[in-house]
Amino acid sequence: MTPEVDGAHYPVAVIGGGQAGLSVSYCLREREIDHIVIESHRVGNEWRARRWDTFCLVTPNWQCKLPDYPYQGSDPDGFMNRDEIVQYLEEYVAFFRPPLVEGVKVTRLRRTKAGIFELTTTAGILTADQVVVATGPYHTTSVPRMAERLPATMHRIHSSQYRNPGQLPDGGVLVVGTGQSGCQIAEDLHLAGRQVHLSVGSAPRVARFYRGRDCVAWLDDMGHYSRTIDDFDDAASVRMRVNHYVTGRDGGRDIDLRAFARDGMRLYGRLTGVRGTVLDFADDLKVNLDRADSVADSIKDSIDAHIAAQGIDAPVEERYAPVWEPAEQPASLDPAAAGITSVVWSTGFSRDHRWIETPVFDGRGYPMHRRGVTNSPGLYFLGLPWQFTWGSGRFESVGRDAEFLADHIEASRRLADVCGTITGAPTTLTAALPVG
Numbered sequence: 001m002t003p004e005v006d007g008a009h010y011p012v013a014v015i016g017g018g019q020a021g022l023s024v025s026y027c028l029r030e031r032e033i034d035h036i037v038i039e040s041h042r043v044g045n046e047w048r049a050r051r052w053d054t055f056c057l058v059t060p061n062w063q064c065k066l067p068d069y070p071y072q073g074s075d076p077d078g079f080m081n082r083d084e085i086v087q088y089l090e091e092y093v094a095f096f097r098p099p100l101v102e103g104v105k106v107t108r109l110r111r112t113k114a115g116i117f118e119l120t121t122t123a124g125i126l127t128a129d130q131v132v133v134a135t136g137p138y139h140t141t142s143v144p145r146m147a148e149r150l151p152a153t154m155h156r157i158h159s160s161q162y163r164n165p166g167q168l169p170d171g172g173v174l175v176v177g178t179g180q181s182g183c184q185i186a187e188d189l190h191l192a193g194r195q196v197h198l199s200v201g202s203a204p205r206v207a208r209f210y211r212g213r214d215c216v217a218w219l220d221d222m223g224h225y226s227r228t229i230d231d232f233d234d235a236a237s238v239r240m241r242v243n244h245y246v247t248g249r250d251g252g253r254d255i256d257l258r259a260f261a262r263d264g265m266r267l268y269g270r271l272t273g274v275r276g277t278v279l280d281f282a283d284d285l286k287v288n289l290d291r292a293d294s295v296a297d298s299i300k301d302s303i304d305a306h307i308a309a310q311g312i313d314a315p316v317e318e319r320y321a322p323v324w325e326p327a328e329q330p331a332s333l334d335p336a337a338a339g340i341t342s343v344v345w346s347t348g349f350s351r352d353h354r355w356i357e358t359p360v361f362d363g364r365g366y367p368m369h370r371r372g373v374t375n376s377p378g379l380y381f382l383g384l385p386w387q388f389t390w391g392s393g394r395f396e397s398v399g400r401d402a403e404f405l406a407d408h409i410e411a412s413r414r415l416a417d418v419c420g421t422i423t424g425a426p427t428t429l430t431a432a433l434p435v436g
Helices: 019-030 045-049 082-096 145-149 180-191 215-221 235-239 257-262 285-310 398-423
Strands: 009-015 035-039 100-102 106-111 117-121 124-133 155-158 172-176 196-199 266-268 271-275 278-281 340-345 379-381
Touching (some): 019 082, 172 180, 257 266, 257 285
Parallel strands (some): 009 124, 124 379
16 A cells, blocks of 8 residues: 555655665564655666666675665676666565655655654655655766857767667767766777777776685675774765776676777866867876776785785786876867767766755755764664765665664654653654754
8 A cells, every 4th residue: 555645644754765765664664663765756766767778786796785685686796787776676675565655756854843854745745753864865967067168069968868879879979087987888888889088087996806706705805895984084085985997797897998098999188178169188197097007906905915814715816917008198179070979977966955954964065964863853864875884875785774773763762752651741752852
């Protein structure tokens, strides 16, 4: 039965029906806490609608650990593709049947004078004692203002709109940005025989395999994924770090931009501006390539040290040797002269929490929290990058974060019940607190 929305009241409302929202829903159900999960589109929409056709995870399937529902397939060391990820989430829904409403968007969240939360949605208004915001960090596409100065004849899309090479007009393609999306889209186009021009940023890279194993497996053994945000002196900067680029495509491999260049892809430094019909690039291509290789080598150094310290019998592997060096670093490019007809902006996303009318954000718009618990009693966040560990925004440990929040929600409810019994105060935590 679909939960009611307009006029309804719930002990807990979960906003977002992705892996984070579903995880906390399962944990709440295990604790017999009544709740509703509100998803603006369909379960798995982020994967379904904003990933390209050949997209796959860059982390092995064995790291997919939703609460009581780890990866169920026959290839734990493989990498689920886009459709398999959606299927995994749909099967999770069928597994425990959450109180889910799809196609309903929350447009406003505020605390009322009575101390409860009011959620305005496209299907009416409901209230809740406690709220979990599980909408992730990727709300709006981020495209630099210089994009407005590109020639109107150029086809322009954001990486979230890219599906396959066939959707782009004939001709060369400029990909701006070398995070995970930019590198993988550039590879997709390159393998399809398109002439790719890639603006290389400062994102680091990591080897897919080293000394007989996936680097993720080595790092897991080394406790890398158990490190918490509290282990770092610069927590704010850690949360903003760009992910290392690598791919799980075709069983997993490195993404080597130098090899792409050797085979015909054209590399440039960071895109800095548009002058008329000319694009300008920073003189940092070699620096960015060298830095990415250095990071990959430093990870290998740590794996070597772990192998030596533990006395592990692992095959010896020679280190990567650059297969291409930039003979020159082009400072500018005329797209028309180069035959470029399309641009793919792989420049990331930004957060948009303007619909949340509760003072829990810092000066950059990031929610202030401790493991997802904010200073506004009863309001929580889940699924943020480095919310507590590296895997907080991923399948790897979003479930552990969900269990922590569910325990906190349960304890808060018990505390409110006890206080109400002793004092006669309202028996919900938020109703017993002053308006924040």
